[in-house]
Structure formats: structure tokens, C-alpha cells
């Protein structure tokens with residue numbers, strides 16, 4: 001393992017070669033691009049956590065990151081502070097691969113922030129892994145960021161003209177540089193000042209030697225929740241995490257979401273908060289469709305409830321006579337349960353997912369790629385044979401994987417295969433922290449639903465309506481959502497889109 005160590009007492013900062021450098025390098029390469037023949041799931045960029053007031057803060061951050069591993073598998077990092085030092089260790093790979101007992105033992109202090117990452121903005125080098133630790137005119141700051149800034153090009157040029165020297169190509173460092181160059185006299189004012197200047201998606205946690213900050217952009221694109229571990233012998237531990245499933249391992253109680261446009265500060269004296277910008281909520285609806293775990297509460301609503309309602313609504317909107325409802329595991333499972341309950345058609349696991357297919361199989365060799373779906377999924381023939389199947393999935397991106405799955409089900413003996421998708425057709429890329437293919441590669445941007453049906457070789461195909469999706473995800477919470485990947489109607493101005501997409505993909 002190859003680690004980047006910063007700020008450890010008695011240690012020179014820099015790269016440390018570990019036991020498995022070759023593995024670290026190979027996982028880094030894998031994040032660069034998906035093989036063309038594969039139709040990968042859309043990928044979330046990051047998960048963030050923060051811990052304040054726990055004697056073993058690094059281990060708490062580790063547990064929380066472990067629960068957020070689904071939000072990014074390329075790199076991970078933990079920074080800790082003990083009032084004097086601010087140390088940071090990050091590496092390429094999974095949280096459990098990087099943070100052995102020995103590594104965690106070096107991260108001392110009762111405060112920590114952590115990050116797990118899948119990247120598209122900034123390259124995937126270890127230097128761009130987070131947290132990023134920057135010595136600034138306002139002191140040492142570590143930052144971990146989930147989301148994507150959309151005006152980063154302008155800001156970077158502006159800051160460089162003012163003398164800023166960037167250590168990374170990550171957009172998260174722009175926030176720290178804006179803090180460093182702010183004319184505000186206090187750190188909290190400087191942070192608020194910098195957050196007002198960036199546009200796009202950011203749920204961030206920051207740490208100085210003695211304080212933790214957590215903030216969400218005014219649109220609240222990405223989730224960020226606050227929880228508390230009750231301590232009968234002293235002050236409570238305050239925790240923040242991208243998803244509430246991280247609280248369960250810590251035995252923390254969910255308290256509330258960090259609000260869109262809110263900046264929360266935690267010190268020894270307790271929790272304070274300010275609204276640094278007026279809220280204008282357009283939270284990412286795709287968190288409910290696919291990214292977040294069903295055991296998380298996002299925007300005040302359980303993801304499991306939303307997904308089950310998507311399935312129920314889908315059944316109401318696009319009924320078809322069939323014998324079995326079969327999910328494409330794992331992401332289609334909860335919607336399929338809802339579809340089966342609403343339609344009265346039995347639910348069965350007709351496809352089994354191999355959970356032990358490692359990233360080592362995802363290599364750019366055609367002969368391996370051809371196994372693709374077969375390595376991950378296998379049909380249960382005795383369930384499928386002679387039956388009319390409703391296949392439930394959460395999205396069709398390029399269509400190639402869906403076609404392989406439809407063929408697989410048919411080859412296992414199904415007499416009819418009807419595809420039902422628990423969200424509307426994906427027609428536009430995301431600029432707010434989700435890795436989407438360019439528009440030319442999105443099948444729904446270029447084909448009608450009937451053409452897609454023919455492409456995936458299904459007997460029928462239907463998507464959930466946009467109204468149906470919004471209704472399923474709201475659940476009376478009054479949330480307002482970003483639905484831009486289904487409509488092409490973006491809630492922010494596209495200031496520097498070419499910074500996010502390759503030039504050829506600019507729309």
C-alpha cells in the first residue's frame with residue numbers, strides 16, 4: 001500500500017511505500033475510465049465524515065467511512081487533530097485496505113474528518129485523494145468534499161492571479177484557497193465568504209487544529225447529516241456523515257440534516273450554526289433512486305421507503321401480465337419488492353449476484369470484458385424457465401448491460417421478459433458530483449423508448465414517470481429535487497462545463 005502522510009509528529013511529510021504498492025497503482029488505473037463494452041452503473045464521487053469530541057476519533061472515522069464505502073472505492077483518507085497537530089493519511093484503495101490498526105494508531109486526537117472517493121474532476125492520483133491539508137494564512141485546514149464545483153475554472157485563474165499556489169488539481173482546494181485569500185477577519189467569516197463564491201455541489205467537512213466545520217451548498221445537492229453519541233461522563237461526540245447508515249456503526253443518533261446554505265461549527269463550547277446563503281433546495285433525486293443505501297435517511301426520508309414507492313408507482317403506471325417480478329440485484333431489489341406488492345405478482349430472486357467479483361477482474365482486456373455481466377450475475381433457471389418475467393432495474397445508461405441481462409433471462413428459459421425501470425429515461429449528464437457518460441453515450445438521449453426496447457431485446461419496456469418519481473421520493477417532506485439528468489434542465493448556470501466534461505462531450 002502506498003500512503004501519503006502529512007503532519008504526523010516525528011514524520012517527514014511524503015509518500016510512504018507499504019506492503020502492496022502494485023495493488024495501489026492498479027486500483028488507481030482502474031478509476032480512469034470504464035471499458036467501452038461495459039455499461040457501468042453511474043458512480044458517486046465521494047462520502048465524507050467528521051467526528052468531534054471522541055478519544056478515538058480516527059477509529060470512529062474509519063468505521064463511518066467503512067459504512068460509506070459504496071460512495072467511492074478509489075481512495076480514502078483520514079485527518080485527525082489533537083489541538084496542536086493536524087495529521088493526515090490517505091491512500092489508494094478501499095478503506096479497510098488503507099487503514100490497518102497500525103495506520104490508525106498513528107492518527108491521534110479527538111477530532112477527525114474522513115473521505116472516500118471516486119473521482120472525475122482532478123485526476124485520480126494519490127495527491128488528489130482527500131482530505132486535503134493546506135497551510136494557509138488562516139492556519140492549517142483540512143477539507144473533505146462531496147460534489148462538484150461548476151465555476152472552478154474562473155476561480156482558479158482568479159486565485160492564481162492573486163498568488164495562490166495550488167498543491168492539487170482537485171476543485172476542493174479552491175475552497176481552501178478562497179478561505180486563505182478572504183479579507184474576513186475571523187475563520188468562520190472567511191469560510192462563509194468562500195462558500196458564497198463557489199457554485200455547484202458541495203457537502204463539505206473541514207477541520208482546523210481545534211474546530212470542525214460542516215456545510216452544504218445552497219441547493220443541498222448532496223446529503224450531509226449530523227448525529228450525536230451521548231456521553232454520560234462528558235460532552236457528547238458530534239458526528240457528520242454523507243449518509244445516516246454511517247451513524248449506526250458508531251451508535252450515533254441521527255439529529256438532523258445540515259441544511260442547504262448552512263455552515264455548522266463544532267468547538268469545545270458546543271455546536272453553533274449560521275445560514276451563510278439563502279437556501280434554494282434542489283437536492284439530487286438520484287441519491288434516492290440508486291446511490292444512497294436503503295438503510296439511510298436522506299433529506300429526511302428513508303431511502304428504502306422511496307424505493308419501495310417507486311416500485312409501487314411503476315406497477316400502477318405500467319402494469320403487464322406476468323408470472324414473476326425479478327430484480328436486477330442489488331440496486332433493483334427494493335423497487336421490485338414495491339412493484340410485486342402493488343401488482344400482486346410474486347417476487348423472486350431470479351438473478352443471483354456474485355458479491356466476490358473483485359475490481360481485479362475489471363481490466364481492459366476484451367476477453368475478460370466479454371464475461372462482463374456473467375461474472376456478476378447468474379440466472380436461477382428453475383425459477384425463470386417457462387415463466388413470464390418482469391425485470392426491475394434502476395436505470396439504463398448505455399443499454400449494453402441491460403441487453404445482456406435480458407438475453408441471460410431469456411436463455412434461462414423465460415418465455416417473456418418485460419423491463420421496468422424505476423426512474424425516467426436518463427437523457428443528460430450530471431455536473432454535480434455524479435459520473436455520467438457524455439450525452440452521446442446515453443441511450444435515452446438518442447433513441448425513443450421503443451428503439452431502446454428493441455435494442456435491449458425486451459418484450460416490453462417502461463420507465464417510471466418524472467411525476468411518479470418525485471411523488472415517491474417526497475413522501476410529504478416537501479423536498480425540492482434536482483432532476484436535471486431526466487430533463488436537461490439544470491438548477492445552476494453552466495459556467496465552466498468544459499472543465500468537467502471532455503471538450504468533445506460539451507453539449
Ligand code: SF4
Nearest residue numbers: 284286430482484485
Ligand atoms: S443531474 Fe441527476 S445525478 Fe446529477 S444532481 Fe441532478 S438529479 Fe442528481
